[in-house]
Amino acid sequence: MLADGTTVRIRPAAAADHDAVLRLYEGMSPEHQRLRFFAVSHRSAEQAAARVSGRRVPGGAATTRAEGNGYLALLAEHEGHLVGIAEYETAHIEPGDTEPVTADIALAVDDHWHHRGIGTLLLEHLVSAARVAGITAFTADALTENHAVLRVFADLGLRTTRRFEGPEVRCVVHLTETDTYLTSTENRGRTADVASLRPLLRPESVVVIGAGRKPGSVGRAVLRNLCTGGFTGRLFAVNPHAATVFGVHTHPDVASLPQVPELAVLAVPAAQVPTIAEECGKLGVASIVAVSAGLGPAQARALLDTCRTHGMRLVGPNCLGLANTEADVRMDATFAAAHPRPGTAGVAVQSGGVGIAVLSGLARLDLGVSSFVSLGDKYDVSGNDLLQWWECDGRTDLAILHLESFGNPRAFARTARRVNRRMPVLTVDAGRTEAGRAAAASHTSAAATPTMTRQALFTQAGIIATRSVAELLETAAFLHSQPLPAGSRVAVVTNAGGAGVLTADACVEAGLSLPPLGADLVDDVLAVLPHGATATNPVDATAAVSEEELRACVRLLSASGRVDAILVALVPTAVASATGDMLVRSLTHAPDRRRERPVAAVLLDQDLPVKLLPAEEGTVPAYTDPQAAARALAHAAKRARWLSRPPGTADDPEGIEQARGRAVVEGFLDRHPEGGWLNPRECGELLDAYGIPQIPWAWAESEDDAVLAAERLRGASGLVVLKAHWPGLLHKSQEHALHLDLRGDSQVRAAYRDFEVRFGHLMTGVTVQPLAPRGVELFAGVVQDEIFGPLVLFGHGGTATEVLADHAARLAPLTDHDVHDLITSPRCAPLLFGGDGGGPVDLEGVEQLLLRLSRLACDLPQLAEADLNPVLARPDRVTALDVRVRLLPRQAQDPYLRQLRQLR
Known part of the structure; x- marks a missing residue:
C-alpha cells in the first residue's frame, strides 16, 4: 500500500514489459526526463527500456547484462498500468572475489503518481532482494537539483553518504540492516495502513448488497443495525426484488447506485461473492466486508485477486461484520442481536461467536468498544492492521484480540510491542490443548509445540494472554x-x-x-x-x-x-x-x-x-x-x-563468518537438493563459522583411524567416547550407538568392532571425543517455523530432555532480555547459578551460545532445526557435546517487507 492507502502490485520486470516501460519514460515531462537521464533524449528512454527487457537497441550496443552481473528491475502497477520502476545492477563479479558487492540503482515514477510513496516502496523491495543477493550498498548518481530523489534516499532509514561533483551528487546507501530502517518502514507502513482502513472504519457511505425482506436474513439484519444504530453517512441497499428495505430505497444492482459508496457489505451466496466484488471494484468502492460464508478455494482466490487489483481492503469472508461507535460515525455493520456499547476498547476477533461474547461482556462491564471487527477467514485485514488503527484513532485505550492464526507473526510482534507501550493488548490463547505436531525426529522439533511458539510471541510482545473469554473480561475490568x-x-x-x-x-x-x-x-x-x-x-x-x-x-x-x-x-x-x-x-x-x-x-x-x-x-x-x-x-x-523494562537490544556476537556458514549450507543442498541431516563434519564446520564452542572431536571411518584419534584426544582422564553415525541417526542412546569410558587401544577397537557388527550396513563412520568432565547438562536448539520464523529453545539437557520437558522458548532474533528470560525460565535455572552448591556456570558463555544460535537461525532460513544436546555448562566454559542439524531448501523471506497478504 502507498502512503494514501492505494494498493499497487510490485513484480519483477520481464521482456514483455519493454513497451510499457518505454511509455512510462516517454510520458514523463521534459523536466523529469532531464532529472532522470541528465538530458532530454528519446534515445535515453529507449536504452533504459531495452535494458529492462534485455533487448538490443537498433544501431547500438547490446544491452544484455554480462554473465555474472546481478540485475533486477521491479515494476509497480496500478490496475494493470505501469506507474513506477526501480532497478539495480552490479558490476561483473569474478569467482573468488571477496570485496563488498555494490550495485548501481535507478528509479522512475509516473508524473501523475509523485508524492505517494511509490519510489520509496520500490526501493524497500529492492533493498530486500539485494540483501538476499549479498549486495551491501546501493550507489546512485543524481543532479544536485533533484531534491525529490535525494529526499527519498535520505528518508529511507538507511545510512546514506553523499559526494558532490559539480552539478551531480554521488549517493551511497548502505544496506546493513538497522533498527532505524525497520522503524522507518514500520512508520511508513502504519501511515499507509491507517489510510487504507479509513473507508472501512469511517466510511461516509455504505451499501448493503443482499439486503433481503425475509426476516432472519443476514443482509436484512445488517441493514437494520445500520439504520437503528444511527449511521451518520449515506446508506444504500441492493436488492433486485424489492423497492425498499427498512425504509432504505433499494437498487437492482451495483452499477445502478447513484454514487460510489466507500464501503460495501456483501451478504450474498458464496458463488456470487467474486462477481459482486468485481462489480464493486470497477465502480470504485474502496472497501468490502464479506459476511458470506462457504467460499471454495477458487472463489477465495478470485475474491482476493479482485480486491488487490482494484485496491479494496477486505474484511472476512465468513464474518459477523464490523462497527465503529464514534459519535460522528455510529456505524453498526454487523448482524449481531444488539448494538455494541460505545467505549474505548478496540476488539478484533476471528470467531463471530467469540465476538458476540466479548461485546456482551464489555457491555455488562459498561466498558464498551471504540471499534469492533470480526475478521472471519481473514483474507486481508488482520489483527496487525487493527492494532495500527487503534494506535492512531485517538479513542482506543485497550486492545482485545482473538486470533486463531497469524499471517506475519514477526511483523505482528513488532507492532504489538510498540502498541503495548501505549495501551494493554489482551488476547485469548486459543487452541492450547491441540495435540500439536507429531513427534518429530529430533528433540528440538518434539519440544517446539505450537502452544509454546504462540506463548513465546505473546511474552516477547508483552501481550496479556488469557485462557478464556471470561478471564479476558476479568483482566480488562x-x-x-x-x-x-x-x-x-x-x-x-x-x-x-x-x-x-x-x-x-x-x-x-x-x-x-x-x-x-x-x-x-x-x-x-x-x-x-x-x-x-x-x-x-x-x-x-x-x-x-x-x-x-x-x-x-x-x-x-x-x-x-x-x-x-x-x-x-x-x-x-x-x-x-x-x-x-x-x-x-x-x-x-x-x-x-x-x-x-x-x-x-x-x-x-x-x-x-x-x-x-x-x-x-x-x-x-x-x-x-x-x-x-x-x-x-x-x-x-x-x-x-x-x-x-527498557526495549531489549539485539547486538550481534563477534567473530561470525556468515559467508562460511552459507557455503556449508549451499554445498550440502547442492549435493542433496531435497535437504536432510548434516554429517558430523558439516555440523562442526557450521558451528565453527558461528563461533559455537564444541568439545574436541575427530572423524574415523576405520578401526585404526579411531585408535589414532583416541590417542590424540585423550584428556587428563585418559578416557574417550565413540559415537556411531549414519544418515538419519538421531537418538544415539536409544539405538545404543555410543560407548563411554573407553580406556586404551583395546577398548577402542572393541567398541568400533561392536558398532561394525551391529550397524555395519548403516554406519558411515564414528566420532571420537574425550570423555567430558562433570557439569550441568543443558539443551539448546532451533526450529524454523514456516509461519513464526526461527524459535530458539533452551532448558534441561541429556537423555531426560523429552521426559522432563523443562524448556523455555523465544522467537529469534533474540534480544538481551530474551536471553535472560531463556536462562532463568526453566526449572533447572537454579543449577546454572550454583543452586547445587557447585558455584555458577559460565553464564556469559551460555548467553553467547544462545545469541549465536539466534544469529545462525536468522542468517540461514534453510536451517530447519538444530539440536545441541547435551551442552555441558561448567564454571570455566560452555561446550556442545553432540550436535544435529537438518537443512531444507528454503528461500529467505523478509518478514518486515511491506506487502499485503496472499492466500497460501
Whole structure:
C-alpha cells in the first residue's frame, strides 16, 4: 500500500514489459526526463527500456547484462498500468572475489503518481532482494537539483553518504540492516495502513448488497443495525426484488447506485461473492466486508485477486461484520442481536461467536468498544492492521484480540510491542490443548509445540494472554479501572477467615506474594480494627468490622509502601456492624482514599463473575471468585514488569563468518537438493563459522583411524567416547550407538568392532571425543517455523530432555532480555547459578551460545532445526557435546517487507 492507502502490485520486470516501460519514460515531462537521464533524449528512454527487457537497441550496443552481473528491475502497477520502476545492477563479479558487492540503482515514477510513496516502496523491495543477493550498498548518481530523489534516499532509514561533483551528487546507501530502517518502514507502513482502513472504519457511505425482506436474513439484519444504530453517512441497499428495505430505497444492482459508496457489505451466496466484488471494484468502492460464508478455494482466490487489483481492503469472508461507535460515525455493520456499547476498547476477533461474547461482556462491564471487527477467514485485514488503527484513532485505550492464526507473526510482534507501550493488548490463547505436531525426529522439533511458539510471541510482545473469554473480561475490568501495581506484593483483607484463606491461596497460585506487614504496620492496622482482629496477611478484620474501620485499614495498607495491591474479600454476615453493601462502600466511596495502590474486591455472594462498582473516583472491580481476582491482578503485575523494562537490544556476537556458514549450507543442498541431516563434519564446520564452542572431536571411518584419534584426544582422564553415525541417526542412546569410558587401544577397537557388527550396513563412520568432565547438562536448539520464523529453545539437557520437558522458548532474533528470560525460565535455572552448591556456570558463555544460535537461525532460513544436546555448562566454559542439524531448501523471506497478504 502507498502512503494514501492505494494498493499497487510490485513484480519483477520481464521482456514483455519493454513497451510499457518505454511509455512510462516517454510520458514523463521534459523536466523529469532531464532529472532522470541528465538530458532530454528519446534515445535515453529507449536504452533504459531495452535494458529492462534485455533487448538490443537498433544501431547500438547490446544491452544484455554480462554473465555474472546481478540485475533486477521491479515494476509497480496500478490496475494493470505501469506507474513506477526501480532497478539495480552490479558490476561483473569474478569467482573468488571477496570485496563488498555494490550495485548501481535507478528509479522512475509516473508524473501523475509523485508524492505517494511509490519510489520509496520500490526501493524497500529492492533493498530486500539485494540483501538476499549479498549486495551491501546501493550507489546512485543524481543532479544536485533533484531534491525529490535525494529526499527519498535520505528518508529511507538507511545510512546514506553523499559526494558532490559539480552539478551531480554521488549517493551511497548502505544496506546493513538497522533498527532505524525497520522503524522507518514500520512508520511508513502504519501511515499507509491507517489510510487504507479509513473507508472501512469511517466510511461516509455504505451499501448493503443482499439486503433481503425475509426476516432472519443476514443482509436484512445488517441493514437494520445500520439504520437503528444511527449511521451518520449515506446508506444504500441492493436488492433486485424489492423497492425498499427498512425504509432504505433499494437498487437492482451495483452499477445502478447513484454514487460510489466507500464501503460495501456483501451478504450474498458464496458463488456470487467474486462477481459482486468485481462489480464493486470497477465502480470504485474502496472497501468490502464479506459476511458470506462457504467460499471454495477458487472463489477465495478470485475474491482476493479482485480486491488487490482494484485496491479494496477486505474484511472476512465468513464474518459477523464490523462497527465503529464514534459519535460522528455510529456505524453498526454487523448482524449481531444488539448494538455494541460505545467505549474505548478496540476488539478484533476471528470467531463471530467469540465476538458476540466479548461485546456482551464489555457491555455488562459498561466498558464498551471504540471499534469492533470480526475478521472471519481473514483474507486481508488482520489483527496487525487493527492494532495500527487503534494506535492512531485517538479513542482506543485497550486492545482485545482473538486470533486463531497469524499471517506475519514477526511483523505482528513488532507492532504489538510498540502498541503495548501505549495501551494493554489482551488476547485469548486459543487452541492450547491441540495435540500439536507429531513427534518429530529430533528433540528440538518434539519440544517446539505450537502452544509454546504462540506463548513465546505473546511474552516477547508483552501481550496479556488469557485462557478464556471470561478471564479476558476479568483482566480488562482490572486494567480499565485500576492503576498498575508496582510489583506482585499483595495484602489480603477479609471479614471472614475462610474467605481470606481462599484469596491468599489464589494469589500464591497466580504467582503473587503475601509479604509480612511488619510490626509497626501491624500495630497501626490493629489499632483501627475491632478487638480480635489479626494482621498477619491475610488481615482478618472479623465479622464485626464497620465501614469506617475497613476504610481506615485499606487506607493504611495502601499508604504503607509494604504492598503493591490490596484484595478485599467480603462475605455478608448477620453480626456485622455494617451491612454488606456498606462494607463495599468503604472501597468505593472514600474521597480521601489514596490511589497509589490498586484495590479490588472479592464478593463471594455476587451474582455476576465480575462487575465494575461505581466509585467516587472511577470504578472498583469486584469478583465472585478469588482466583479470578488473583489472575487479573497477576496479569496487571506482569504488564507492569514488562513496561518497566527498557526495549531489549539485539547486538550481534563477534567473530561470525556468515559467508562460511552459507557455503556449508549451499554445498550440502547442492549435493542433496531435497535437504536432510548434516554429517558430523558439516555440523562442526557450521558451528565453527558461528563461533559455537564444541568439545574436541575427530572423524574415523576405520578401526585404526579411531585408535589414532583416541590417542590424540585423550584428556587428563585418559578416557574417550565413540559415537556411531549414519544418515538419519538421531537418538544415539536409544539405538545404543555410543560407548563411554573407553580406556586404551583395546577398548577402542572393541567398541568400533561392536558398532561394525551391529550397524555395519548403516554406519558411515564414528566420532571420537574425550570423555567430558562433570557439569550441568543443558539443551539448546532451533526450529524454523514456516509461519513464526526461527524459535530458539533452551532448558534441561541429556537423555531426560523429552521426559522432563523443562524448556523455555523465544522467537529469534533474540534480544538481551530474551536471553535472560531463556536462562532463568526453566526449572533447572537454579543449577546454572550454583543452586547445587557447585558455584555458577559460565553464564556469559551460555548467553553467547544462545545469541549465536539466534544469529545462525536468522542468517540461514534453510536451517530447519538444530539440536545441541547435551551442552555441558561448567564454571570455566560452555561446550556442545553432540550436535544435529537438518537443512531444507528454503528461500529467505523478509518478514518486515511491506506487502499485503496472499492466500497460501
